[in-house]
Amino acid sequence: MALPTYASPLEKIWHYAYLVICGLIFLFLIAPILIVIPLSFNAEPYFTFTEKMLSFDPTGYSTRWYDMLLTFGMVDPEAARDGSWWADAWANAAWINAAKNSVIIGFFSTVLATCLGTLAALGLSRPEMPFRRTIMAVLISPMIVPIIITATGLFFFYSATGLANTYIGIIMAHATLGIPFVIITVTATLVGFDHSLTRAAASLGADPTTTFFKITMPLILPGVISGALFAFVTSFDEVVVVLFVAAHDQQTIPRQMWNGIREQISPAILSVATILVVISIALLTTVELLRRRSERLRGVSPS
Amino acid sequence: MSDAVAATSTTEKLTTADGKPLKAALARSQARNRRRAFYLVMPLLLFVVVTFLIPIGQMLSMSVTNTGFYSWKDRDTGETVPLMVELREWFDANPAGTEPDEAAYAALRAGLAHARETKSIGQIGTRINYEVSGTRSMFTSTARKAERMEPPFKEAILDADDEWADPKLWAAMRNASKSVTLDFYLAALDRTRDADGNIVKVEEERAVYVLLFQRTLILSALITFLTLVLGFPIAHLLATLPLSKSNLLMIFVLLPFWTSLLVRTTSWIVLLQSQGVVNDIGVAAGLIADENRIQMIYNQTGTIIAMTHILLPFMVLPLYSVMRPIDPSYVRAARSLGATSWTAFRRVYMPQTVPGIGAGGLLVFILAVGYYITPALVGGSSGQLISNLIAFHMQKSLNWSLAAALASLLLAGVLLLYWLYDRLVGIDNLKLG
Numbered sequence: 001m002a003l004p005t006y007a008s009p010l011e012k013i014w015h016y017a018y019l020v021i022c023g024l025i026f027l028f029l030i031a032p033i034l035i036v037i038p039l040s041f042n043a044e045p046y047f048t049f050t051e052k053m054l055s056f057d058p059t060g061y062s063t064r065w066y067d068m069l070l071t072f073g074m075v076d077p078e079a080a081r082d083g084s085w086w087a088d089a090w091a092n093a094a095w096i097n098a099a100k101n102s103v104i105i106g107f108f109s110t111v112l113a114t115c116l117g118t119l120a121a122l123g124l125s126r127p128e129m130p131f132r133r134t135i136m137a138v139l140i141s142p143m144i145v146p147i148i149i150t151a152t153g154l155f156f157f158y159s160a161t162g163l164a165n166t167y168i169g170i171i172m173a174h175a176t177l178g179i180p181f182v183i184i185t186v187t188a189t190l191v192g193f194d195h196s197l198t199r200a201a202a203s204l205g206a207d208p209t210t211t212f213f214k215i216t217m218p219l220i221l222p223g224v225i226s227g228a229l230f231a232f233v234t235s236f237d238e239v240v241v242v243l244f245v246a247a248h249d250q251q252t253i254p255r256q257m258w259n260g261i262r263e264q265i266s267p268a269i270l271s272v273a274t275i276l277v278v279i280s281i282a283l284l285t286t287v288e289l290l291r292r293r294s295e296r297l298r299g300v301s302p303s
Numbered sequence: 304m305s306d307a308v309a310a311t312s313t314t315e316k317l318t319t320a321d322g323k324p325l326k327a328a329l330a331r332s333q334a335r336n337r338r339r340a341f342y343l344v345m346p347l348l349l350f351v352v353v354t355f356l357i358p359i360g361q362m363l364s365m366s367v368t369n370t371g372f373y374s375w376k377d378r379d380t381g382e383t384v385p386l387m388v389e390l391r392e393w394f395d396a397n398p399a400g401t402e403p404d405e406a407a408y409a410a411l412r413a414g415l416a417h418a419r420e421t422k423s424i425g426q427i428g429t430r431i432n433y434e435v436s437g438t439r440s441m442f443t444s445t446a447r448k449a450e451r452m453e454p455p456f457k458e459a460i461l462d463a464d465d466e467w468a469d470p471k472l473w474a475a476m477r478n479a480s481k482s483v484t485l486d487f488y489l490a491a492l493d494r495t496r497d498a499d500g501n502i503v504k505v506e507e508e509r510a511v512y513v514l515l516f517q518r519t520l521i522l523s524a525l526i527t528f529l530t531l532v533l534g535f536p537i538a539h540l541l542a543t544l545p546l547s548k549s550n551l552l553m554i555f556v557l558l559p560f561w562t563s564l565l566v567r568t569t570s571w572i573v574l575l576q577s578q579g580v581v582n583d584i585g586v587a588a589g590l591i592a593d594e595n596r597i598q599m600i601y602n603q604t605g606t607i608i609a610m611t612h613i614l615l616p617f618m619v620l621p622l623y624s625v626m627r628p629i630d631p632s633y634v635r636a637a638r639s640l641g642a643t644s645w646t647a648f649r650r651v652y653m654p655q656t657v658p659g660i661g662a663g664g665l666l667v668f669i670l671a672v673g674y675y676i677t678p679a680l681v682g683g684s685s686g687q688l689i690s691n692l693i694a695f696h697m698q699k700s701l702n703w704s705l706a707a708a709l710a711s712l713l714l715a716g717v718l719l720l721y722w723l724y725d726r727l728v729g730i731d732n733l734k735l736g
Contacts, residue, residue, distance in 0.1 A: 022540045025537050032567060032574055033566070035570055036570050039573060047572075048573075049583070116346055116347040120343060120346070123343030124340075126339075128336045135344060136730055136731065137725055139347065139348070144669055144717065147673065148693050149362070150359070153710075158358075175350070254563065254565050257569070262680065273563075273570070280563065281561075284554070284558055
């Protein structure tokens with residue numbers, strides 16, 4: 001994006017204006033995500049920077065909202081912080097219970113989506129697959145169909161079949177929502193897959209199972225893991241289906257946040273948001289590293 | 304002997320080693336490969352059918368059937384009881400528009416008394432209330448008296464409430480006794496039936512759905528346009544920078560993409576509320592007077608800003624993947640042939656980015672039309688979209704058939720756009736990061 005030497009003064013001005021505009025758009029993209037981090041350390045129950053925070057006075061900052069995540073819902077939050085206090089927090093704190101539910105649902109729905117999705121992607125990437133386009137369109141559709149429609153349909157279906165208010169019901173629903181991501185990432189990895197490798201393995205006497213685990217799997221693994229991470233994030237961030245089909249005591253982190261935002265927004269929400277931002281930074285880094293590894297494995301060097 | 308067979312067959316027909324015609328063997332092997340590929344996909348396909356297609360099918364059937372008027376499921380015994388049997392027989396015997404006679408009123412009384420006995424009168428009243436509002440209490444109060452009524456029933460019922468003579472009510476009851484009805488679709492399009500069964504528009508003040516569909520489309524188009532305006536410059540910058548730098552800047556696009564939707568919505572609430580950061584900066588800079596801070600959240604503005612931010616990555620990523628391979632020498636060639644930089648951009652660069660604009664625009668529009676969470680949290684009353692109304696009918700008013708009808712209309716629109724997307728872009732080209 002270097003400016004050519006023959007650029008006129010007007011073009012030069014426009015070029016720098018363009019860079020400023022781009023900078024502002026990047027600010028628009030990232031500022032809302034980063035702003036919650038300092039605000040979550042606010043000592044006051046406000047959503048803006050106080051005088052003390054702006055003058056970097058340490059008393060303006062505190063971790064009280066993070067502490068509240070632990071104590072909210074506990075039987076005896078005032079007790080001394082020994083083993084039994086932590087046991088109490090683990091068993092009763094509302095946010096910890098929500099996190100436990102989110103992780104359980106996220107884990108099982110990810111496993112389900114990844115296994116089924118990877119198998120299907122292997123089938124879909126074969127040239128002889130019949131009705132390839134149609135089936136692909138059907139399998140991707142949970143991502144496209146508005147979530148409220150999926151939730152409405154599931155509500156009717158689960159009420160009729162007795163799956164409402166069960167973990168299995170939520171896990172199945174979340175797996176369905178995560179499947180498109182697994183399909184997309186795994187098929188993208190398989191596009192560059194050299195099929196002569198599997199034929200070579202077969203000609204050297206490997207049976208299909210050995211070929212799959214020794215040859216195919218290590219090569220597509222980065223795509224599978226990215227897909228799994230996408231599926232996990234989808235489940236971890238999903239609130240509408242949970243609101244429609246889960247029981248009242250089946251709280252998840254997004255549902256707890258949803259209630260918090262709707263009823264009475266407190267900076268505790270911002271501390272949860274900060275934790276989630278940190279998690280998403282970690283996930284993004286992982287996916288980026290995996291992508292580079294996948295490119296290296298397939299011999300596609302970043303140009 | 305085998306030599307002889309081989310020699311003759313090469314001249315006539317190619318065969319495999321065990322003597323089968325090569326063509327058939329090839330066909331069989333291809334069929335086997337097809338089956339294998341299909342078996343790999345089958346488990347997932349079955350799973351998606353059960354957890355996605357069947358529920359949506361059930362929703363579609365819900366939008367054309369509502370058993371509220373003629374069938375009651377007893378919660379204790381689990382038995383299904385038919386309701387209003389006599390009245391439905393009378394409807395079958397008499398064509399639409401017949402003045403209800405004594406027989407009709409007698410049938411109505413019997414139905415009401417039976418409904419009160421089975422405690423299903425609330426459900427019946429609710430069902431008719433969807434069509435003619437304000438009738439629910441009429442049903443419950445008349446049913447309470449129905450048991451003690453003496454013939455002639457017409458007078459007795461009209462005595463209880465003279466609204467029973469309303470021909471619109473009778474038309475509604477006739478419609479509600481049909482097993483398949485399109486009335487909920489009519490309601491979803493602000494239409495209703497008059498006493499003679501003709502389709503007419505509802506009164507001005509009750510017509511909300513068409514307006515809401517319009518608002519959803521207009522806001523989605525606006526948001527798509529805004530994401531394009533904001534996404535185009537940065538996609539262009541990312542595509543023209545060297546990869547090492549653009550990969551770094553890409554984080555600005557991908558981090559929002561990976562961050563929880565609720566986190567991003569919360570951030571916008573924090574930023575835009577009247578005591579929030581943006582207003583504070585404005586006040587500190589002297590742009591906004593402290594007493595009239597701008598209300599940017601809990602209204603349409605909030606929905607537009609937050610959704611533009613949330614959907615921006617879906618515009619940038621397809622644009623980027625189209626812009627990256629564009630050869631910069633085209634623009635240089637145009638410049639060297641005397642085009643100004645604007646002409647070179649407009650006539651040479653822009654046309655090459657059209658596939659990206661189409662892909663990103665369609666994707667953002669599809670996602671925006673069905674958006675629920677962000678409008679629900681930051682939209683206030685003026686920033687609600689059609690999804691929020693579906694949720695309202697599902698959770699608050701409990702008119703599930705109307706919710707299903709609205710959802711089916713939305714689904715039809717989205718599927719049409721999805722089909723278009725598949726046609727123009729191809730779902731295989733959907734990229735994430």
